[in-house]
Structure formats: structure tokens, C-alpha cells
Amino acid sequence: MKILIIGAAGMVGRKLTEALIAGRLPGTIDSLVLSDVVEASIPQGAPAKTRSVVTDLSDPGAAEKLIADKPDLIFHLAAIVSGEAEADFDKGYRVNFDGTRALFEAIRQENLKTRYKPKLVFTSSIAIFGEPFPDAIPDDFFHTPLSSYGTQKAMGELLLADYSRRGFFDGIGIRLPTICVRPGAPNKAASGFFSGILREPLSGKEAKLPVSEQTRHWFASPRAAVNFLLHAATLDTAKLGARRNLTMPGISATVGEEIEALRRAAGDKAVALIKREADPAVAKLVAGWPRNFDASRATSLGFQAEKSFDEIITAHIEDELGGKTG
């Protein structure tokens, strides 16, 4: 099997790469291409035919080159985050929408020539939804994004469904919850504090909390995100019909519930490292975000997330901290 990961240098891309190298998908990997706008490092144990390709999917010809080898399985994870897409309108549409369309179109042109028809897994986002919301957003709730990022993802979903319906590739789009605990340095996402208030105290550092403890949001761990991607890659898409885009399961939790899970994992000492610094601008932004979903469809198709915030913290301690806190 030939696999292409676009956006391989990002946090989810790196973890997915490791999972593939660890043999988490059935079958032998004949080649693995790690593509991103920066060099994706090739982990130890990677198959011989592993290449890192630095390219911008939205550059003319870039998509054609990426699929010239006709990968059987494509993970399209590449995107600029919501804050950046909102700050730079042109870049957001170019990278998040035109890049996606260029990929789909390159596959279509190859399909028309040679009947090439890969499996394609696309990461979408709960940012395709916009308030006001019902208590739990159902699978058939409409898509009214309140950000350019959400708009670009929703348009990508529509294209994916149409290109799949027309038989150009076999696509599935998965809407990731907010990933928590996100390891490493903060990125430009306004949602960063949801991870920061756990990640930093678990490493003995202070973290700022800009919103109230009542703030509720929708979460899954990086480990769950990789599991979603692997499950999507092997899922029989005949079960999806024409509705190829799915809200992934997750946990609806308040900041207060996050903090209590941190207390159970690492004690009062860790919790004391959270410094309340109200930021009305962040609070206003977050207030417009989804808080809870009924992700029945994905669950019935076998997608699984954590069942408690304790599990999310355990995943972080095991996967990032070698099993130790503080």
C-alpha cells in the first residue's frame, strides 16, 4: 500500500505517521510520503521507501506532483488554523480551500485518465457549526460557520462529497473535536488555553485561564484523533451513502471539570498553577463555539473517543510525559 500524508509535520500528522510505522493499519506499507510546507522528520523504523516532501498544496502543480505516484491512501490534514485564516483572508482561502480543491482536482484528472481512485481521509472541524445551538448538536444540524476557517472546511466537505459521489475518489471527512491535551508549544488557535491549563501544570509550569470555569466545550485526545483517522482509512464507505462527512465523538466538559480531572491526576499543587486572567475577547469568541454533540452516526460506525476527562489526561501523561507528572 502506498500512503500519502499531506500536513504530516503537524501534531496530528506526526502522531499518525508514528501509528502507521507501528503497523496500526492492516497490510504492508510499500511507500510513505510525508508532505508539508515544512520538512516532516522521518521517524525511526520508517519503511525504506519513506520520503519527506516540502511543498505547498496550493502552489500550481503541487497537487499533481504529490499524486503522481498514485497513492492508494491519502490523509489530507493540511490547513492553517482558525486564528490565522481569520487574520489573513486570502491565505486562508488559498491554503484551506484552494489547496484542498487542487488536490481533489488532481485526483479527478488522474481518475479520468487511468481510473485511479484512492481512499481519501480529510480532517474537517466542528468550526463548520455556528451558534445558536441546541443542547447537543445532532448529526443533521446545518452548517453555518462563524469563521472563514469553518467556511473553508465546510466547502471542502461539500467538494469531498461531490467528488466521491461522482466516483473520482473514495472520500470521508471527519470533524475533529478540539484536541486536548495538545502537546508542545502553543499555536495560534484561540482554543489553546483548554490544553494549556492541563499541559503546563502537569509539567510544573503556570498556565493562564482566560475564561470562566463554566465554559463548556467538546474534546478528544490526540490519541483519539489518530484512532479516528485509522478507523476512517479502513471503514467501508458504502456504509456512509452520500453523506460522507461525520462529526467525531468526544467529551463535552467544562473548564471546571477539566480542572477537577487535573486535581485527581496531579493534586492541588498542579491546580494551583492555573492563574485566572479574564480575557473578554477570548471569552466572547469561545462563547460562540459548539459545546456538545450527539455524534450518534460516527459512534454507530465504530468511531471511539474517550469517555471521561480523566482518560484524556491519562493519554497525555502516557504519550507525552513518559507516565510521570510534575
Added chain:
Amino acid sequence: MKILIIGAAGMVGRKLTEALIAGRLPGTIDSLVLSDVVEASIPQGAPAKTRSVVTDLSDPGAAEKLIADKPDLIFHLAAIVSGEAEADFDKGYRVNFDGTRALFEAIRQENLKTRYKPKLVFTSSIAIFGEPFPDAIPDDFFHTPLSSYGTQKAMGELLLADYSRRGFFDGIGIRLPTICVRPGAPNKAASGFFSGILREPLSGKEAKLPVSEQTRHWFASPRAAVNFLLHAATLDTAKLGARRNLTMPGISATVGEEIEALRRAAGDKAVALIKREADPAVAKLVAGWPRNFDASRATSLGFQAEKSFDEIITAHIEDELGGKTG
């Protein structure tokens, strides 16, 4: 007020032009530009500054030229129909999506330069919805089109909402029901028979019925469509919030109910002109289409359609047949 109609040569565009010339909008029309890929005829009584412009919105530079005069109000009705967009994938995306995006982007560039911010009314379609459906599709039902045409319209809706949210123009998208009774010659739309079985017998001609009398669909008259456009043009969009796209009201009726309304209007003689010629391909296509909506949101915002199929037939007889049948 300067008005631009894109897609002015189509059936709805021509009727809208007549309504504008008849003074159906408040204020004086300072200029009226009728744009289409074919020459739109200028009706009697048009204001002095009325021009017909033959252009393809998806050609490079075409959108910029159309908005160079900075129209205050833009009606964007231009599209190729569903059958053609399905048959010619590239043309469908080029005209229905890229053309729309080019228009929005030309306005944005002018907005960035001069704060130009027109009102923009975009005609979308119930083809953004795909089966399976609830009995009546609510306003918050998700968008899973089963045609490339529906996909292109759904993407246009998303762009319209995002460009409006960012303040580049003041947009509103209206999803028209199937227009019935469509006057004139049949076009490439598979829905043509819904009009044909009324229009042809009302003029003493035979018409083919390819589906069963139980087939249910969602209708409004051309007169109602023009009323929707005029209402959208004057509506205070602050009432819409960020949800700028609306399903228009209509009538849910079966083919059998259509036929009974025809009988009441023109007698058994007219009904006898309908020739049943089952077409399984058309029947299968139509079976996937929406049958009924709960268009509460548009209704509460003052959009009005017919209340019965008798009214739809009356509108046709009055507007197209000079009040006479047979």
C-alpha cells in the same frame, strides 16, 4: 439607486426586470444593467440608463467590469441548470461556483479600496438538500446535496455568508422552490414536467407525465419568485444575523393535486391532454428530491408564496395567457 442583474436573460431575470421597471422597489432607479451570457432584451419603459451587457461572469476580469460602476443592489441569478451541471462537471463548477466567487471577490477588492458595500441577493436552490428527508425539512436541516449543481449552490451560500460576516457586502441567499408554472419552452431541467403538465394543456397542447400521481414536490410560481427577490432586496439583513441563507416558502403538492387544480381551472378536456409515459430514470431522480419544507424562518421574515395550487395556476393564466385558457 444603481441596480445590476446578473442572469437577466433567464425567465426569472426577465420577470424581475419588468417588476423593477414597474417601480416595485422604493426609490428611483438611476441605472439598470442587465447582464447575461446572451443579450438580455431591454423592455419598454426601462429607465434611460438601462444597458444590456453580454458577459460570462466566470471569464477573467468580467466580474470586475460588472461592478466597476458600483451598483448599490446586485441580483445574482446566473447559473447553468442541474442537468447541465451534472453532465458537464467543469462547466458547472466554472459557471455556478467560480463565477459566483469571482463576483464576490471583485466586490471585496473594491470594498478594501473604497469601502464599497452593496446589497447582494443570490438565488440558491433546494437542491442543496439530499435525501433521506424528514416529512417537512426544517430550517436547520443539514446540506448534503446529491448533485454537483446543489454542491455549487451550497458552496456559494457559504461564501455569501462569510463575505457578509466579514463586511465585504450585505448578502442574502434565497433557496427557490421549483418554479411552476415555468412559461415558454422546456429547459434542460429534469423537473420540467411539473410545469409541462399544466402549461401545455392550458394552451390546448399535449404534455407527457413521466412519474406517478403520488409524486410530491415543492413549488412556487414565477410571480412568487419575483416577490421573494424584491422582498430580499429590501429586507433589513440585521434580522438574519450570520445565517444569511433562507429556504423560501412554497407549496408541497403531489402531481395528482396539480392535476386536480388544472381540472378546476380548465376542465376535464385539459386534463385529458396529459399523457402518462412512465420514465423510470426521471422517476428515480425525482424520488431523491425534497418534497416538503417547514420554511418558518423565511415566513416570519415576511416572505410569501402561494397558499394553494389553484393560486399558482391563476398566476400563470393571468401573467402568461392574458387571463384565458385553452
